[in-house]
Amino acid sequence: DTEVTQTPKHLVMGMTNKKSLKCEQHMGHRAMYWYKQKAKKPPELMFVYSYEKLSINESVPSRFSPECPNSSLLNLHLHALQPEDSALYLCASSQGQIGDTEAFFGQGTRLTVV
Amino acid sequence: DAKTTQPPSMDCAEGRAANLPCNHSTISGNEYVYWYRQIHSQGPQYIIHGLKNNETNEMASLIITEDRKSSTLILPHATLRDTAVYYCIVRVGNNNDMRFGAGTRLTVKP
Numbered sequence: 001d002t003e004v005t006q007t008p009k010h011l012v013m014g015m016t017n018k019k020s021l022k023c024e025q026h027m028g029h030r031a032m033y034w035y036k037q038k039a040k041k042p043p044e045l046m047f048v049y050s051y052e053k054l055s056i057n058e059s060v061p062s063r064f065s066p067e068c069p070n071s072s073l074l075n076l077h078l079h080a081l082q083p084e085d086s087a088l089y090l091c092a093s094s095q096g097q098i099g100d101t102e103a104f105f106g107q108g109t110r111l112t113v114v
Numbered sequence: 115d116a117k118t119t120q121p122p123s124m125d126c127a128e129g130r131a132a133n134l135p136c137n138h139s140t141i142s143g144n145e146y147v148y149w150y151r152q153i154h155s156q157g158p159q160y161i162i163h164g165l166k167n168n169e170t171n172e173m174a175s176l177i178i179t180e181d182r183k184s185s186t187l188i189l190p191h192a193t194l195r196d197t198a199v200y201y202c203i204v205r206v207g208n209n210n211d212m213r214f215g216a217g218t219r220l221t222v223k224p
Contacts, residue, residue, distance in 0.1 A: 043152075
C-alpha cells in the first residue's frame with residue numbers, strides 16, 4: 001500500500017467555523033508534511049513532522065494547527081480562517097531518513113473559505 | 115540552502131524525448147536531486163532522484179553533470195499524459211525539508 005489518503009476531498013467552511021483535515025498513511029513512514037497550494041503556484045511547505053514531533057513550522061499563522069497523534073495519522077485543525085486561505089492542501093509522507101527517500105503525496109483537500 | 119532554476123514552460127511533440135533542465139549551482143555535496151511532477155489538480159508524483167551518477171527507471175532518466183550544478187530529466191517517449199508541471203527539488207538540511215520551486219510546465223502536443 002503506497003497510498004496517502006486525505007479526507008475530505010472538498011471542504012467549504014465559514015470564517016467562524018472549526019474544521020479538521022485528515023491525512024493517513026500505512027507505509028511505516030516517519031515523516032509527514034503539510035503543504036498549501038494556490039492555483040498555478042507550486043506547493044508551499046507549511047509543517048513537517050518527524051517521528052511524531054514537529055520539526056518544521058514555516059511561520060504558519062496560528063489559525064492552522066497541526067497534530068500528529070501517531071505515526072500513521074496527521075491532522076490539520078482549522079479555525080477562524082480567511083478567504084485567502086482557500087487553496088489545495090496537500091499531505092505527504094516519506095521514510096524520514098536523511099537524504100535518500102521519496103515522498104508520497106495525497107490527492108489533497110480543496111478548501112474554500114466563505 | 116540550495117535552490118533550483120527551471121524554465122517556466124516547454125513544449126514537446128508526442129513520441130519524442132522531453133528534456134527538462136534544472137540548475138542547482140549551489141547544491142551541497144550530500145544533497146540529492148529529486149524530480150516530481152504534478153498533473154492538473156492531483157498530488158505531486160515522484161519520478162526519480164540521484165546524487166552523483168545518472169539514474170534510470172521505468173519512467174525517466176536523470177542526467178547529473180559532473181560538477182552537480184545542473185541536471186536534466188529525460189522522458190524518452192513523451193505521451194499526452196506526460197503533460198504536467200515538473201519540479202526539480204534539492205533536498206536540504208536534515209529535517210526532511212522538501213521545498214518546491216516554480217517548476218516547468220511541460221505540454222506534450224500531438
